[in-house]
Amino acid sequence: MSVRVFVPGDAAAVAVGADRVAAAIASEAQRRGVAIQIVRNGSRGLLELETLVEVETAEGRIGYGPVYPEDVSGMVEGGLFDGAEHPKRIGRPEELAFFKRQTRLTFARCGITDPQSLDDYRAHGGLAGLEKALAMPPLAVVEAIKMSGLRGRGGAGFPAGIKWDTVRAATGATKYVVCNADEGDSGTFADRMLMEGDPFTLIEGMLIAGLAVGAAKGFIYVRSEYPHAVASLNRALQTARGAGLLGPNAGGGRQAFDIEVRVGAGAYVCGEETALLESLEGKRGQVRAKPPLPAHEGLFGQPTLIHNVLTLAAVPFILAEGAKAYADYGVGRSRGTMPIQLAGDIKNGGIFETAFGISLGELIEEIGGGTLSGRPVRAVQVGGPLGAYFPPALFDTPMDYEAFAARGGLIGHAGVVVFNDTVDMAAQARFAFEFCAVESCGKCTPCRLGAVRGAELVDKVVAGEVSELATLEDLCEVMKLGSLCALGGLTPYPVLSAMQHFPQDFRPQAPKLESAG
């Protein structure tokens, strides 16, 4: 009987030596003649523990972390394969407060199963949603998505059910389901972790969507910065085809559905849905004017259901457990759970999936454990590079689309990036423009020119031309209202919020204050 040892294959684990840890464990076991089986699971999601090695014992899976390659020999010597005591032993990972406090619906299997094993997926509740969906008329599946209250997890928060209904009712020579896996926002990594750690959930969600709206083909557009996710998806798709999940009688039903992975080429703007469709068609990733909506005329002019990874990955649970079970979580019009990503200068960084409604302060102080550096928190950017900077005074804001909007912010893809008191908010505002200038697709003038002029204006203000502050505000207004898509339209958010909450940083040679607000 061989011992099962889990060493994450997630890119964040590999980036801190997981491959070398796995190799060292294998060679130590071989040297000692111990039969082991190494499973390259996904990451559990508490990244300071990576590489988190787990050993299956009679008492459950015992974790050790963070393990570096040079630790392995001593740990094996000390009885790693028996779950023995060690300074890096953390016991059963699921007992840690960070995991105990979560409600994992979308990430239920991530870090636990072998991501490439369809049997493991099924044994942990996978494909239950598909089975239900296959037994329902497509309209009832669409109705379930509507009732669940699921909203687009990419950032815009548009009700998913309405999209499904529109695409289902649309007529076209063919229809497509497109998964937006161009997760370019800094501070976000949930799409990546799911694609690497539980790819079948996304595949199942896309398949259910395809059957419900009558699409025969799906595309997953993954950014090129995610080679591990691309490899994981391609392997899983191969398995799914072999098992008959994808193909002429997808999932054993009467419809055909298959999925193809496409790799981006380093353009942030392709995360915008119409630019993504252009890119998939083989064109420059330039934004399209809307209407027509992709639901009517999307990929190759055909009706297209386009969703973020997390939206599609929420679907199997909704079908398996019922729309109500999902809608019972959350607050207001933000129903269900959100895999929140804690990042930047934070102690417990990682994936924290929980019902909407948790406050920003609770997330950062209690769950995140404050800053990793030990310095006071000065600003938090929620929602990626186009999200607003909030000071600690706004920590009572609940994770809720409407509550964030009311305070001039946005949840976006729920990345939370923490900055300590050394941050220069004028520099961050300048960076927002700089980033927009680098990534602008160039189609509309407010974004293409505004981003460059904005960075210059911040420089002028900091150099003492305080009168330019009004010009800067004007420019932000023009970009907000006049840009074709969210890149130019939301770049003012980090800028204006930095100016509003941290005005002292925009004074010439501003002395740094300990904390704002």
Add this chain to the structure above:
Amino acid sequence: MSVEHTPDGPDRLEDIIKANIGLDGPLLPILHAVQHAFGFIPEFAVPAIATALNLSRAEVHGVVTFYQDFRDAPPGRHVLKLCRAEACQSRGGVAVEARARELLGVEMDSTTADGAVTLEAVYCLGLCASGPAAMLDDAPVARLSPQRIATLIAEIVA
């Protein structure tokens, strides 16, 4: 010797086009495959791809130059992409970048004179809770510090 003069350059290009032309929207997959094969998008590839896909050379050129990933010249022997995005900034990314530029003696998005290393900016690798992060060739690297980037650079320039 430039790629089009290598005996198999045009043949390899033709194989790539043939293998991908049946896809829906084949241009990006073709360009990725060309770059994988040659290390960059050689000039002779543009008219050949344009003809095969019934596009103008300008259209293909437009796509090649739009995307950050596609190069018009071979990169250094190693490509070091440093994350410049906010989450890595908040964890000390700026100091890592400064140290890398100093040690390699180049600015971002350029190659060292000896052709050893191409240093590039990247905006997010999805390693935001373990930054500062980088991608060295195809390997992700995290928990960088000015000291660790120095060790990494010493290994690749050696």
